[in-house]
Every structure is written in structure tokens, then in C-alpha cells.
Amino acid sequence: MRMTHVVRIEDLSPHMRRIVVGGEALEDFPLGQEGAHVKAVFPKPGEKEPKLGLMLGAKKWMRSYTIRTFDEHKQELSLDFAVNDHRGLATDWASQAQIGDLLGIAGPGPTKYTNYQAHWHLIVADLTALPAAAAALEKLPTNAKGYALIQVPTTADIQPLKKPKGIELNWVIGPYQHKNLLLEKVQQVEWLNEEPAIFIAAESAQMQEIKLYIKTKPGYQKKLTYASGYWKA
Template sequence: MAKPPVFDLSVERVQQVSRHMRRVTLGGQALEAFPANQASAYVKLLFPQTGSSPLMRTYTVSAQRTGEIDIDFVLHDAPGPAAQWASTAQPGSRLSLAGPGPKKLINHNADWFLLAGDMTALPALHVNLAQLPAHAQGYAVIEVPCNEDIQPLTHPPGLEVHWLINPTPDPEGNPLLNKVATLPWLPGKVAVWAACEFNSMRALRQYFKHQREIEKTHLYLSSYWKLSDNEDGHKRAKQQANLSL
């Protein structure tokens, strides 16, 4: 398999979107070769490391315009390399990325829709909600650390958005599941899209696969991070979970 192309970009702007989210807009001549229409696709950000290969971290393209892409970073009290870089990035800072990878969008061939995620999934949730049919009905459940992280979203008027405030991630991953399980189950075929912390993903996976028995074609579940672990450890945990679930 061919390696994805690498783009050497510069920071055009930075914006504090909410209390715990910072948006970095990247541009530069190299972006002319970046494919169009990649909002919600993932990219690999490359952070230089002294005396070793660059550190690679996976992020979502939250928006794309001519000559620019936005990457949204969740800021933590104990930031990792990516969040630390984002917290100090200024116009003119440099960053390389590889990609893009494929977009993962909810199946539109459904009677209603259920989307769920935590703050790391907000960029992808933005895109999924905005692209739903105008007549779409259903729910979006979004877990964020505080009220100051609630963001405006574009979505069909028939889709209810429920913000779940949780300042401390649950090691068992239950908050998202508990809220989803209280929602009235609508008639007809549902399409589900969910992305969140690893333990939350496992809890939702058990619920959707064993209690709701949703068709594989209409079920997308992914974990974007794992509590108390780095990206490498999270990747290993996902591989093991795919073998056991």
C-alpha cells in the first residue's frame, strides 16, 4: 500500500472555539495538491521529535475552504504533544500532515438518525449533522466537559440535540450510553453514527449490537482516544477489542 502524501503547511489563524477547543487553520502552497471536499476525513499530524522520527497523531479535518483546512484540538489540563503544540501555535508556525484518510459518514438511507460522541468527535459530528437530509429526524447526544464547550451546530429542525455535561470522564464509559438509552426509540430503520472515548465506544457497541441489533450497514462506531493512554496504546486496545467483540 502506497504511503499517503505529506503536506508541509503553515498556520494561518488560530481561534479559541470554546473553553476546551482551539481551532488551527492551516494553509500554504502545498495545500494546492490536497484533495477537495475532505471535511470529516482524518489526517495524520506529524510533530517533530529531537533525535527520532516525528510523532504521529490522528485528527479530523473540521472544515475546508479554498487554500485552507481547519483542525480542531481538544485542550486538556495535562496536554499531550498535539494539544501542547496547538495551545502555543501562532500564525507562521509550521506543521506537516499526511493524508487524507477516508471519510466516515452516517448512512443516509434510513428513516431516522442517532448520532453520539464526545468532544473529540465534534468536528466529525458537525459535518455529519450539516449533511443530513432536511427532513431528517432523530437525535444527537454530545458529551462535553462544561457548558462553555457547547457549540452552535447546523442540523435539520427535526433532529434533537442533547448536550451532556460531564467534567470527569467515566472509566466505565457509561454517560453517553445512559443518555442514549433514555431516548424514545423511533419507528422505522435507524442509522447510527458514534465516536468517542474507547470505554464509551465499547458500552455503546454492546447496546447497539445486542439490545438493538442494528444492521452493520447502518452502524458506525469508533473510538478516538482511550482514557489514561496515548495514541499507540489506544491503537493496541482497539485491535484487541476487534478480536474479542
């Protein structure tokens, strides 16, 4: 585990805040891990310094976050937080974060994307998984083809993303509470031939509905599919 401190804060949109942490503890942080996750270790409410270690109850103060970028020269790690949409340990910390605040970092863990060289790709993500989707798009080869469907609350939350020309990017605008807008969009996709690499990350129940649908489609392979409930309504 590494102790870092906040060096920069950038509001990317009304519901997404980038917090860049740095420090000498990142000197040996591995390269090329964008899209993988770290465990962010937060201070307990009312305290300034997180407790590092795997003591009893430690997991209560940890949350998984995607590595958006890492600058080895500046020793700076960028994490994007969904904010102003719901309350919780991580979102509350990110909403109130200030330069110099301390954050523990454990990991990184493995990258979840199943096959960057697949015949085609289907990436489905809500606001909380936008950083992971963005990192995956950046790592796809230039000849990649397929679809990326990303849901955000408002048009102001749309971000410029780097992607191959063959990936059709569709922004799904609207709240998650009333219906599964991502599922509706997936059902409209023209399913391509051969086996796709599939990445689904969204609210847990909605992710399950999308997964059940895609399992009925031709070319679906469990080994090429990553599906995760990033949070629960």
C-alpha cells in the first residue's frame, strides 16, 4: 500500500471529478496499467489520514477505482470519481477533496478487458464505469470495430474520448432510476459476425439484464465477456 496526497483537482463535467494524487510512494508504480483498478483507501470520517494495512475492518474504507492515467515522470496517478449523483464514502470524499489531502493506494489489480484483439468489441458502461470504458477505447488497436454505449445523466457530462474510427460511440443520456436505457440501446445494436469481446459495467441489476440479453446473441463467448456491477441502486 502507498500513501499519496492530492496534487490537482479537475471537474471534467457536472458529475465527474478527476483527482490526481502523487508522492514518492508512486516511484515504483507499474506502467501500462490504465484501465486496471486500484483500491483507494479513504480516511475515516473526521480523520485526515487513512489507515494502511489489512487490519480487521480495513475493507470497509476501501473502494475500487480505475487507473485513468499514470505519469511516471511526475509520479502522478489520475482517478475519476462520479460525483453529485449519489452519496457514499468515496463520492463524499471526492466532492470535498482539497489539495494536500491524503489517500491510500493499493494495487494495481489486473486489467479486466478480455481481448483487445477480438474480431469486434461491445463496450457498455454507465457513469461510474466511464473511466474504465475510456481507458479500454484508448487501448484498442487502430483497426478495431464495434460499439461503445456510455450512459451519463446529462449532455453536459459527455467527454471527448479517443477511440478507433471503427468503434461507433453512442452516448445514452438520462437517469438510471426509471428504466434500463443501456439495455434498450444494446438491443438496437446491429450484431456483427464472429465473436466479440464484451465489457459491461453498470448498476448491478441493470448489468445483469444486459448480460442475460447478450448471452442469447450469436458469437457470445463467456471467456470473452467481462460483466460487473459497479454499484447497487
